[in-house]
Amino acid sequence: MSTTDLQNQPNQSSTQRTYLKLRNEIITGKLVPGERLKVETLKDSYGTGASPIREALSLLTSDQLVERLDQRGFRVAQTSRKQFGEILDLRCTLDDKALRQSVQNGGRDWEENLVLVHHYLSRTDRSDAEVFEERHKRFHMALLEACESPILLRFCSQLYDLNVRYRFLAGRSKSYSSRDVEAEHLAILDAAVSRDVEATSAYLMAHYRNTGGFLAELMDAPAKTGT
């Protein structure tokens, strides 16, 4: 053991670590919308220097999770009912496009990976938020992954993250308990492996809109909305 891995995770740049951790805390709502992100403070709580923090914040700015104010530093991006609607609408357009291409192009490896990933998701208890969220995203991205359009995939991934954030802000537990989400996932999977493009698309869009409608209801008495 060399002198450097006293408290560092194995090979991973400090920037990357900071980026992932910050992103997670914003998405899960631990850092609330509008909260100022002072480099000084973060430096202490993340045990790293100013440069990695600053770089991570720059990255998050491009993800639309952090806003940069002229020369007044960074803050957690605001949220609004309106933006939530925007995200839902964009997802229905972009994910649908990616999904159709994916279901058509996807080879055997894509199909196998999808089944595998769904298997893990279906066996994960929702109470372990960390693991559940990771597998949930993996499933949804696996659906789109064969679309042969890296830029589109990237947009979808970004929108996914933005959307999850609203799910957390609305109260994660409620939004997923009174609906059989797993049944919806299964329907999507079945349609996908059957290569039924229209059905897969229909199920996925319904899935998005269901969750969307749910969250919208929960947001009706919003504590904090954007500008």
Add this chain to the structure above:
Amino acid sequence: MSTTDLQNQPNQSSTQRTYLKLRNEIITGKLVPGERLKVETLKDSYGTGASPIREALSLLTSDQLVERLDQRGFRVAQTSRKQFGEILDLRCTLDDKALRQSVQNGGRDWEENLVLVHHYLSRTDRSDAEVFEERHKRFHMALLEACESPILLRFCSQLYDLNVRYRFLAGRSKSYSSRDVEAEHLAILDAAVSRDVEATSAYLMAHYRNTGGFLAELMDAPAKTGT
């Protein structure tokens, strides 16, 4: 005159300046695809420290104009025929969506701005690349600006930049000389102010596909393509 503006542009952070300059040099092809971007070197030629360079590169990474290699620094993003097609296809989907919303929602101020911006574009000679490019982008974004979807607009802007890069790589002069681009712009403008959604969309898509086809031809003997 204070001691600080000896050689600095007025109020603008070093990061921002570096970001804009680097982006411009990548888009115009002065920095070629695959070229390594060493912080040391850039530090000298941009007359600034490592932090602003690094931050600018991070931002450009999110714009897909720069690639980051694990711990081996940055390089100018690769290009490929395939990616060019991807960009064209995505633009046809996203810009079309934004355009339709914009033409429907746009108020009087939107319309006036559009006319104004087109006026400037039409009076700009293509030989002054710098000015022409700025106004060209301004016109195309002005078309979409009333779409009430900031995230979508951002995606469109990103795709626009990626596309312009290919135009430069293919040789800017040729691709715009043998076609009456201005007539196409005018047709789009007319349809837009007439609030004819279908016509505006049709003209814009034709405009994209025309330029796209043109560039694709020029790329048929590609010097440098991506992975």
Add this chain to the structure above:
DNA sequence: TTCGCCAAAAATATCGATAAAAATTGCCCG
């Protein structure tokens, strides 16, 4: 001759300190 290993060189990622900018507080004057 070729392969693989070691050392030197280059470049990256990071830190600590400093200078510039903004926000805040308190004081003075109307």
Add this chain to the structure above:
DNA sequence: CGGGCAATTTTTATCGATATTTTTGGCGAA
């Protein structure tokens, strides 16, 4: 008593230096 200016305090943005990592080139053994 209230408003505005100015010094103080935070905080941001930037720089220069350092430690770590990757790359390169040469040397020796098979």
